[in-house]
Amino acid sequence: MSGIARDEVRRIVALARLSMDDAELDRMQRDLAAILDYVETLDAVDTSGVEPTSHVIPLATPQRDDVPEPPMDPDLAVANAPEVSGSAFVVPKVISGEEEG
Amino acid sequence: MEALLSLAAARTALDEGGLTSAELVRASLERAQALEPALHAFVRMRGEAALREAQEADARRNRGEPRSLLDGVPVAVKDNLVRSGETTTCASRILDDFVSPYDATAISRLAASGAIVVGATNLDEFAMGSSTENSVFGPTRNPWDRSRTPGGSSGGSAAAVAAGIVPIAFGSDTGGSIRQPASFCGVVGVKPTYGRVSRWGLVAYASSLDQIGVFAHSATDAAAALERICGHDPRDSTSLPEPAPQLMSALTGDVSGLVIGLPREYFDAAGAEPGVLEAVRAAVAELEAAGAKLREVSLPHTPFAVAAYYLIATAEASSNLARYDGVRYGHRAAGATSLKDLYLRTRSEGFGAEVKRRIVLGTYVLSAGYYDAYYRKAQQVRTLLRRDFEQAFAACDVIATPTCPEVAFALGARADDPVRMYLGDVYTVSANLAGLPGVSLPCGRHEGLPVGLQLLAPILDEATLLRVADAYQRRTTHHLARPELA
Numbered sequence: 001m002s003g004i005a006r007d008e009v010r011r012i013v014a015l016a017r018l019s020m021d022d023a024e025l026d027r028m029q030r031d032l033a034a035i036l037d038y039v040e041t042l043d044a045v046d047t048s049g050v051e052p053t054s055h056v057i058p059l060a061t062p063q064r065d066d067v068p069e070p071p072m073d074p075d076l077a078v079a080n081a082p083e084v085s086g087s088a089f090v091v092p093k094v095i096s097g098e099e100e101g
Numbered sequence: 102m103e104a105l106l107s108l109a110a111a112r113t114a115l116d117e118g119g120l121t122s123a124e125l126v127r128a129s130l131e132r133a134q135a136l137e138p139a140l141h142a143f144v145r146m147r148g149e150a151a152l153r154e155a156q157e158a159d160a161r162r163n164r165g166e167p168r169s170l171l172d173g174v175p176v177a178v179k180d181n182l183v184r185s186g187e188t189t190t191c192a193s194r195i196l197d198d199f200v201s202p203y204d205a206t207a208i209s210r211l212a213a214s215g216a217i218v219v220g221a222t223n224l225d226e227f228a229m230g231s232s233t234e235n236s237v238f239g240p241t242r243n244p245w246d247r248s249r250t251p252g253g254s255s256g257g258s259a260a261a262v263a264a265g266i267v268p269i270a271f272g273s274d275t276g277g278s279i280r281q282p283a284s285f286c287g288v289v290g291v292k293p294t295y296g297r298v299s300r301w302g303l304v305a306y307a308s309s310l311d312q313i314g315v316f317a318h319s320a321t322d323a324a325a326a327l328e329r330i331c332g333h334d335p336r337d338s339t340s341l342p343e344p345a346p347q348l349m350s351a352l353t354g355d356v357s358g359l360v361i362g363l364p365r366e367y368f369d370a371a372g373a374e375p376g377v378l379e380a381v382r383a384a385v386a387e388l389e390a391a392g393a394k395l396r397e398v399s400l401p402h403t404p405f406a407v408a409a410y411y412l413i414a415t416a417e418a419s420s421n422l423a424r425y426d427g428v429r430y431g432h433r434a435a436g437a438t439s440l441k442d443l444y445l446r447t448r449s450e451g452f453g454a455e456v457k458r459r460i461v462l463g464t465y466v467l468s469a470g471y472y473d474a475y476y477r478k479a480q481q482v483r484t485l486l487r488r489d490f491e492q493a494f495a496a497c498d499v500i501a502t503p504t505c506p507e508v509a510f511a512l513g514a515r516a517d518d519p520v521r522m523y524l525g526d527v528y529t530v531s532a533n534l535a536g537l538p539g540v541s542l543p544c545g546r547h548e549g550l551p552v553g554l555q556l557l558a559p560i561l562d563e564a565t566l567l568r569v570a571d572a573y574q575r576r577t578t579h580h581l582a583r584p585e586l587a
Contacts, residue, residue: 017445061338
């Protein structure tokens with residue numbers, strides 16, 4: 001069992017922009033440990049010199065003709081936003097010096 | 102209420118039986134409503150819009166201008182494909198009030214075919230799951246046994262076809278999310294080659310694996326539906342620059358001389374329930390009797406596919422789901438004191454437990470210090486899995502395996518054991534990792550529940566894939582079995 005430290009779970013949960021109470025963290029720690037234990041089976045595979053696959057079918061990034069198309073109506077683009085001002089999204093004030101990461 | 106048993110039956114009713122599309126669509130809506138308390142296959146119906154579209158289809162038919170075989174036929178669509186002006190939830194609280202400003206390409210192609218979407222079907226939240234239990238709306242139930250799961254994540258679409266509510270339904274398959282519920286519900290489920298169907302407007306789970314596909318009762322019906330939605334789309338940069346395949350004309354019923362590969366790793370007695378293996382072996386023997394040749398092949402990296410899949414899929418999911426932040430659309434938590442607090446509260450309230458588990462795992466495997474050990478390693482194993490298939494397909498035309506190691510399991514049976522749940526995907530994830538087209542088709546029953554035969558073909562060879570599936574169904578009757586429903 002590889003295990004994963006509680007502080008590490010807490011750090012990753014914060015990186016994922018989630019917050020969890022102690023019971024949820026307990027559960028996440030247990031599940032992550034079980035999953036990481038399982039995926040360690042990959043250690044048995046010799047992958048030296050093997051190129052990683054990020055996409056199965058190699059396609060060059062396609063380009064379209066440089067012809068302007070009408071953009072989405074700005075009112076439509078913000079129609080789903082919980083809070084708008086004109087055609088802008090409204091968010092809580094970003095306080096100077098707020099921690100990052 | 103009569104069940105809608107196939108696209109062919111719907112076609113006959115419309116073209117020769119004197120039924121209108123409006124009558125067919127109304128019957129579908131009524132059957133959906135009658136069965137909803139027992140099955141919960143749908144999250145939303147399109148009653149009025151569907152009936153209006155059906156009248157337009159009737160007018161086209163009366164003018165002698167039908168658009169396709171699907172014109173006027175009721176279909177259902179998994180609730181992770183967006184439609185302009187309508188809600189798409191992905192069975193998640195975080196999208197509970199989202200109204201799309203545009204159409205998914207698959208949806209606009211369906212509209213162009215004249216198919217009538219009667220409703221949006223239930224799914225595991227953001228297509229993450231194998232049982233349709235991870236839905237904010239509650240689980241869908243298996244029409245063959247309501248105490249059991251229909252499979253997932255496209256469980257609502259599979260159940261809707263199995264229950265005769267619609268003859269055709271659409272879903273998405275990232276690691277088996279069409280083929281596994283097709284197997285559990287006793288219907289045909291096709292996952293085309295990666296890139297065959299545009300992902301524009303499919304809410305993203307794991308972008309290098311996601312592919313839209315179809316449920317039906319027969320390979321013929323599935324072929325007719327697939328032809329309508331395949332083909333290049335400039336809006337999806339991973340859409341293959343290929344025309345839609347001609348599938349109907351490929352269904353000749355002739356498999357003589359074709360070589361069916363049987364990967365020994367998939368027929369390991371330790372892996373699957375004996376009744377499942379027995380049914381699949383009998384199906385393979387039927388193909389041999391039809392003139393196909395059988396050959397044992399090996400896919401040696403199969404035991405590592407599930408681990409590679411869950412590392413890659415969750416990494417992509419953690420990145421894709423970063424967009425749900427309570428700012429531009431979807432749920433927003435109240436009472437946030439800062440922008441970061443808004444993100445934390447919104448995402449913690451909006452996502453369910455399995456989605457959070459996958460986001461956290463994905464964040465972990467992409468984070469500094471772990472990337473090479475987990476994510477890069479999984480991508481290297483993905484390369485080895487692809488090579489396995491390249492070598493196997495040098496010796497055979499199509500590969501046959503069980504779709505799942507088991508039949509439908511009981512609701513709730515695996516809710517507390519994610520690894521056990523993930524291992525059920527052992528026979529389906531490889532096709533996504535390698536980009537291959539695959540189909541599950543009913544091949545018998547074990548303990549009274551449907552068993553699925555999976556066929557896999559080389560990239561872009563849906564024609565041979567469905568030719569073999571259709572040839573099997575011409576010789577057998579398993580796909581005609583129906584669950585007993587009120």
